[in-house]
Amino acid sequence: MNVAVMGYGIVGSGVAEVLAKEHDSIAKRSLQEELSLKYILDIRDFPDDPNAGKFVRDFDVILQDESVQIVVETMGGLHPAYEYVLACLQAGKSVVTSNKELVAEKGDELLAAAKAHGVNFMFEASVGGGIPIIRPISQCLAANELDEIAGILNGTTNYILTQMIQEGLDFDTALAQAQELGYAEKDPTADVDGHDACRKICILAALCFGTHVYPKEVHTEGIRAITLADVDYARAWGGVIKLLARAARSDDGQITAIVSPALVKNSSQLAGVNDVFNAILVRGDALGDVVFYGRGAGKLPTASAVVADVVDCARNQGKNRMLLWDGAKSAYVRDYLDCETAFLVRAESADVPAALADAERVFGSVQVLTREGAAAGEFAFVTPTDTERALRAKLGTLLGVRVLSAIRAVGY
Amino acid sequence: MNVAVMGYGIVGSGVAEVLAKEHDSIAKRSLQEELSLKYILDIRDFPDDPNAGKFVRDFDVILQDESVQIVVETMGGLHPAYEYVLACLQAGKSVVTSNKELVAEKGDELLAAAKAHGVNFMFEASVGGGIPIIRPISQCLAANELDEIAGILNGTTNYILTQMIQEGLDFDTALAQAQELGYAEKDPTADVDGHDACRKICILAALCFGTHVYPKEVHTEGIRAITLADVDYARAWGGVIKLLARAARSDDGQITAIVSPALVKNSSQLAGVNDVFNAILVRGDALGDVVFYGRGAGKLPTASAVVADVVDCARNQGKNRMLLWDGAKSAYVRDYLDCETAFLVRAESADVPAALADAERVFGSVQVLTREGAAAGEFAFVTPTDTERALRAKLGTLLGVRVLSAIRAVGY
Numbered sequence: 001m002n003v004a005v006m007g008y009g010i011v012g013s014g015v016a017e018v019l020a021k022e023h024d025s026i027a028k029r030s031l032q033e034e035l036s037l038k039y040i041l042d043i044r045d046f047p048d049d050p051n052a053g054k055f056v057r058d059f060d061v062i063l064q065d066e067s068v069q070i071v072v073e074t075m076g077g078l079h080p081a082y083e084y085v086l087a088c089l090q091a092g093k094s095v096v097t098s099n100k101e102l103v104a105e106k107g108d109e110l111l112a113a114a115k116a117h118g119v120n121f122m123f124e125a126s127v128g129g130g131i132p133i134i135r136p137i138s139q140c141l142a143a144n145e146l147d148e149i150a151g152i153l154n155g156t157t158n159y160i161l162t163q164m165i166q167e168g169l170d171f172d173t174a175l176a177q178a179q180e181l182g183y184a185e186k187d188p189t190a191d192v193d194g195h196d197a198c199r200k201i202c203i204l205a206a207l208c209f210g211t212h213v214y215p216k217e218v219h220t221e222g223i224r225a226i227t228l229a230d231v232d233y234a235r236a237w238g239g240v241i242k243l244l245a246r247a248a249r250s251d252d253g254q255i256t257a258i259v260s261p262a263l264v265k266n267s268s269q270l271a272g273v274n275d276v277f278n279a280i281l282v283r284g285d286a287l288g289d290v291v292f293y294g295r296g297a298g299k300l301p302t303a304s305a306v307v308a309d310v311v312d313c314a315r316n317q318g319k320n321r322m323l324l325w326d327g328a329k330s331a332y333v334r335d336y337l338d339c340e341t342a343f344l345v346r347a348e349s350a351d352v353p354a355a356l357a358d359a360e361r362v363f364g365s366v367q368v369l370t371r372e373g374a375a376a377g378e379f380a381f382v383t384p385t386d387t388e389r390a391l392r393a394k395l396g397t398l399l400g401v402r403v404l405s406a407i408r409a410v411g412y
Numbered sequence: 413m414n415v416a417v418m419g420y421g422i423v424g425s426g427v428a429e430v431l432a433k434e435h436d437s438i439a440k441r442s443l444q445e446e447l448s449l450k451y452i453l454d455i456r457d458f459p460d461d462p463n464a465g466k467f468v469r470d471f472d473v474i475l476q477d478e479s480v481q482i483v484v485e486t487m488g489g490l491h492p493a494y495e496y497v498l499a500c501l502q503a504g505k506s507v508v509t510s511n512k513e514l515v516a517e518k519g520d521e522l523l524a525a526a527k528a529h530g531v532n533f534m535f536e537a538s539v540g541g542g543i544p545i546i547r548p549i550s551q552c553l554a555a556n557e558l559d560e561i562a563g564i565l566n567g568t569t570n571y572i573l574t575q576m577i578q579e580g581l582d583f584d585t586a587l588a589q590a591q592e593l594g595y596a597e598k599d600p601t602a603d604v605d606g607h608d609a610c611r612k613i614c615i616l617a618a619l620c621f622g623t624h625v626y627p628k629e630v631h632t633e634g635i636r637a638i639t640l641a642d643v644d645y646a647r648a649w650g651g652v653i654k655l656l657a658r659a660a661r662s663d664d665g666q667i668t669a670i671v672s673p674a675l676v677k678n679s680s681q682l683a684g685v686n687d688v689f690n691a692i693l694v695r696g697d698a699l700g701d702v703v704f705y706g707r708g709a710g711k712l713p714t715a716s717a718v719v720a721d722v723v724d725c726a727r728n729q730g731k732n733r734m735l736l737w738d739g740a741k742s743a744y745v746r747d748y749l750d751c752e753t754a755f756l757v758r759a760e761s762a763d764v765p766a767a768l769a770d771a772e773r774v775f776g777s778v779q780v781l782t783r784e785g786a787a788a789g790e791f792a793f794v795t796p797t798d799t800e801r802a803l804r805a806k807l808g809t810l811l812g813v814r815v816l817s818a819i820r821a822v823g824y
Contacts, residue, residue: 018555018698026554124551130699132548139536139544142438143430143719269705272684286430286716287542290706293681294699304698307555 001314004039004062006084007075008046008055011098011125014303015072016040016051019310026311035314038068041075063087070313072306073097082106089113089121094313098125098306104199108212108325115320122309127153127200128278130301131294132308137207137282144284146208150246150412153200155276155296156184156191157223157243162274164231165240171226183276193222194243194259201245204280205257206325209249211332213257219336221260230261230405232371233344233380239265241407242273254334263344263409270412281412289412337389342409344369348377349401355379358401362394382409413726416451416474418496419487420458420467423510423537426715427484428452428463431722438723447726450480453487475499482725484718485509494518501525501533506725510537510718516611520624520737527732534721539565539612540690542713543706544720549619549694556696558620562658562824565612567688567708568596568603569635569655574686576643577652583638595688605634606655606671613657616692617669618737621661623744625669631748633672642673642817644783645756645792651677653819654685666746675756675821682824693824701824749801754821756781760789761813767791770813774806794821 003019005012019026019037027034039062040054049055059080062068071088073095075081081102085095090113097103102110103123114121124134128151140146152158156178163174175192178184190196198220205213223243234241244262249255264270269291273279278296283289295301312321349355359366359381366381383391388408395403415431417424431438431449439446451474452466461467471492474480483500485507487493493514497507502525509515514522515535526533536546540563552558564570568590575586587604590596602608610632617625635655646653656674661667676682681703685691690708695701707713724733761767771778771793778793795803800820807815 014698022555022557025557130552130696131702132551135551136544136548139547139720139724140542140716142723143434143716145434145437267686269684272681274679284542284716286712288707288710288713290543290704292548292702292704294702298700300698301700304552304555304696308551311554312551 001034001070001317002036002038002068003070003072003310004041004068005037005072005074006041006059006062007073008040008042008044009074009076010299011302011306012040012072012074014299015074015306018300018303018307022307026307035310038065059084063091068093069317070094070096070310072310073099073102074306075099076101078102078105085110086113089117089119092117092119094120094122094317096122096306096309096313098123098302100126100196100199100203104202104215107203107206111325118318118320120313120316120320122313123203124309125302125305127203128280128292128294129296129298130305131278131280131292131296133280133292134207136292137204140282140284140287140290141208144287146282146284148248148283149204149208149281150244150270150410151201151204151280152242152270152273152278153197153245153280153296154191154243155278156188157197158273158278159183159276160192161223161226161241161243164226164228166274168228170228171224192224194220197243197245197259201247201257201259205247205255208247208282209255210325211255212325213247213255213333217333218257218259223261225405226261227405229346229371229374229378230407233346233369234263236369236371237263237344237382239263240271242270244270244410246410250334253332255332256334256336256339258336258339261407263407264412268412337392338387340385341388341391342385343383343391343406344380344409345383345395345403346378346380346405347401347403349379350377351400352377352379355398355401356381358398362397413446413482413729414448414450414480415482415484415722416453416480417449417484417486418453418471418474419485420452420454420456421486421488422711423714423718424452424484424486426711427486427718430712430715430719434719438719447722450477471496475503480505481729482506482508482722484722485511485514486718487511488513490514490517497522498525501529501531504529504531506532506534506729508534508718508721508725510535510714512538512608512611512615516614516627519615519618523737530730530732532725532728532732534725535615536721537714537717539615540692540704540706541708541710542717543690543692543704543708545692545704546619548704549616552694552696552699552702553620556699558694558696560660560695561616561620561693562656562682562822563613563616563692564654564682564685564690565609565657565692565708566603566655567690568600569609570685570690571595571688572604573635573638573653573655576638576640578686580640582640583636604636606632609655609657609671613659613669613671617659617667620659620694621667622737623667624737625659625667625745629745630669630671635673637817638673639817641758641783641786641790642756642819645758645781646675648781648783649675649756649794651675652683654682656682656822658822662746665744667744668746668748668751670748670751673819675819676824680824749804750799752797753800753803754797755795755803755818756792756821757795757807757815758790758792758817759813759815761791762789763812764789764791767810767813768793770810774809
């Protein structure tokens with residue numbers, strides 16, 4: 001069975017490497033099928049590459065070669081990845097991708113195209129790198145209602161937050177260090193502003209709830225505004241700040257999805273997930289909480305997830321086997337302001353005792369936190385749980401108080 | 413499609429409950445097949461049970477009913493579970509089990525019987541309760557060499573150790589508390605002496621390495637001998653004591669499997685696994701470390717894993733799809749004494765400075781640990797890494813020293 005790889009970047013070249021290295025064990029596991037890498041689509045030249053003879057620059061070569069039954073898309077970006085993948089599926093080729101943007105924006109349509117043409121569209125590597133998560137969730141779903149999912153889905157921001165928490169580096173210094181180590185891009189927007197995590201939670205939410213959730217419907221906040229003062233107050237509260245992507249379905253069937261910094265207690269399984277590691281927590285009615293942990297990125301982990309999908313495509317050639325989710329119903333997405341949360345509020349006032357008394361009055365009761373080295377006039381407290389809308393309205397009524405930050409506290 | 417459940421204990425009744433509750437979603441996921449619970453085999457009477465009309469006492473009723481295509485075995489124990497399961501497979505029925513003893517002792521034979529008769533033998537629930545682990549490992553294997561697996565596989569002992577570490581209870585008190593809460597049996601042998609964890613690591617090792625490892629070949633130590641002094645020294649070292657089940661394959665293809673108390677550093681993902689929770693760490697060459705975490709037991713988590721297997725059997729009726737492992741080759745199992753480890757040694761001597769100087773001399777260098785409240789003459793140190801055989805020989809040469817405990821330190 002012939003395979004083509006589109007895009008010979010970090011993941012694409014890793015796929016070629018894993019396909020070569022695991023050739024024999026793959027043949028055994030793919031029900032005795034040999035998998036041969038026939039083409040690599042890239043516009044660049046790789047004259048010294050072991051696969052140098054396989055490069056093509058024209059997508060049509062792959063599309064029109066009927067002997068190519070599985071196509072790996074590791075180009076990234078929405079275009080032309082979307083057009084190429086759709087054309088492959090329509091031509092009866094199964095497609096495996098690591099491209100989270102593609103799946104988050106076009107997953108419903110591409111799954112439907114795969115089903116219509118009796119082939120498979122698989123994307124295990126699009127979330128959590130090498131951590132098996134898409135299939136285990138499908139498996140959990142067989143006997144559980146999954147109503148909540150929460151994860152640390154972006155390694156770059158988790159590395160930065162870990163440096164802030166453990167080493168006391170401020171955001172800018174931690175970001176610069178992450179860039180130096182190759183954990184963050186020169187333009188770190190997609191990571192630090194939460195867009196990468198947003199795409200991943202869209203995919204997970206679609207899988208858990210059976211309906212597409214588009215990135216633009218997900219309230220997304222990054223970690224640029226997090227300060228060492230926030231980190232200190234989180235510690236005083238007995239927890240840490242993580243960039244969490246969360247999705248939940250309420251009893252009325254409405255879906256909430258949000259990406260934001262969030263406080264988790266030190267006893268949470270998510271609190272100990274440090275550096276570039278990812279973790280995904282799934283909450284099932286029969287199952288309770290299950291957590292999957294591992295490297296969320298990296299050449300070989302991600303490539304190994306792609307190759308596992310390729311093997312699964314080979315084993316299921318001619319038989320569409322992925323669970324399908326439907327197109328989005330926008331009415332099902334709930335405004336994040338209507339969801340319940342508690343806030344860790346950091347603020348300043350010329351009269352802190354009066355401000356705290358006012359906060360007590362407005363919120364009923366608050367948990368006051370202190371830290372060493374706080375500037376004069378700085379104070380912090382944790383509110384009771386209420387809708388975010390109500391909490392924000394109440395914060396707005398505090399007299400003589402400037403709110404510096406308000407970070408959600410969650411119960412995972 | 414008709415299903416029979418053999419054994420209406422905690423898990424078996426949970427299976428009936430989940431099958432009823434998730435009936436519609438199961439029908440959707442089983443490729444539109446309806447699953448009907450037709451028989452329940454049990455010798456007891458359940459006159460007030462909602463399934464009262466389905467009870468049979470004669471196994472042959474199930475065996476000879478061709479409309480029963482999937483049989484769930486939740487009786488436990490080796491006999492007659494083994495004979496019943498084998499007969500079902502030979503009669504062309506797929507079997508799902510949660511019985512770790514059965515899989516650990518007879519898995520190779522039953523997998524071969526399933527293959528020979530074109531049906532499936534599935535056992536996701538036999539390890540890690542509801543945590544998806546058997547299928548994710550198969551998935552990882554598609555593109556990874558897995559050379560190591562380590563886990564906290566027994567909730568009872570993990571609860572006891574957590575109480576010792578966090579609450580300072582001694583072993584007997586913590587065990588009594590676990591029994592009171594229903595986490596430990598009246599006869600706790602299978603749990604506290606490591607036999608339960610041993611069966612589970614046999615299953616995982618067989619899956620990872622493709623060759624059966626029998627329980628009797630696994631060196632197994634429980635936690636009865638662990639004292640609060642050991643817990644204190646572990647804390648001084650920067651870690652905790654967990655009952656770890658481990659299996660590894662060395663470069664020459666030899667397999668080691670061992671169940672024993674082990675020190676893990678606080679930074680390990682296994683250190684924060686507390687109370688009755690389980691966690692399984694898999695180390696792949698491309699993937700790095702992946703950890704699966706969740707409730708390792710309990711009626712509904714375990715039942716949901718059984719039902720997920722039942723759904724998979726329904727989807728794959730008439731097609732054997734599980735990866736097979738071979739019968740054991742005893743030559744492949746390596747003596748645990750030949751494996752490398754470090755030891756946390758607790759000992760006593762009439763002349764501690766002389767004893768420590770002697771230890772320095774014998775081991776090259778040791779890391780001395782101290783704790784508050786140590787009895788006069790007690791001391792502790794961590795050895796360098798060497799084979800267990802060499803370490804034990806060296807311990808035997810220390811003059812005027814009585815070794816009180818030697819706990820392995822591991823690098824997970």
